Amino acid sequence: MDLLEEYRRATVVFESGDPLGAARLLEPIVEAEPHNTAVRQLLARAYFNSAQLAGAETQLRALIExxxxxxxxxHVLGRTLERAGRFREALPHLRLAAAMKRHDDYEEALRRVEAWVGKNGGRAGPGAE
Incomplete structure (x- = not known):
């Protein structure tokens, strides 16, 4: 298997709106190349976009480690935890991302989760999985 060609193919599949198809292509590449950050990041995004939050969390924690x-x-780990209704766990990651890099998406996610935690004490909310 030509890993680079498979990665390129997975990127096209992901960008065409098929995160599940991209994940299927990326999983064996990550297994073969576990230290390849770009492949692992795209797999995490594919899992996130297809609501496979446990898979996204696993890949993102490996990247952060x-x-x-x-x-x-x-940032994406914070968003993953937010999407899973784990707001208190999301906060440190969102705060770190916003502190490391000024970006509107980072700041918006941080404000949203801080507001939720402030109002609800971090309890799981609508759509929590």
Whole structure:
């Protein structure tokens, strides 16, 4: 299997709006190349976009373990935890991402989760899985 060609194919599939198809293509690549950050990040995004939140969390935690300064991985992990209704767990990751890099999406997610925690004490909310 040509891993680079499979990665390119998975990228096209992901960008065409098929995160499940992309994840199926990316899983064996991550298995073969576990330290490849770009592949693992795309797999995490594919899992997130297809609501496979446990898979996204696993991939993002692996990215952060390898590089704790990866602001994007912290942001997406925070968003994943938010989407799962785990607001208190999401906050540290969203705060780190916003502190490491000024980005409107990072700041918006942080404000949203801080507001939820402030109003609800971090309890799971609508759509929590």
């Amino acid at each position: 390898r590089d704790p300064s990866d602001h994007y991985a912290h």
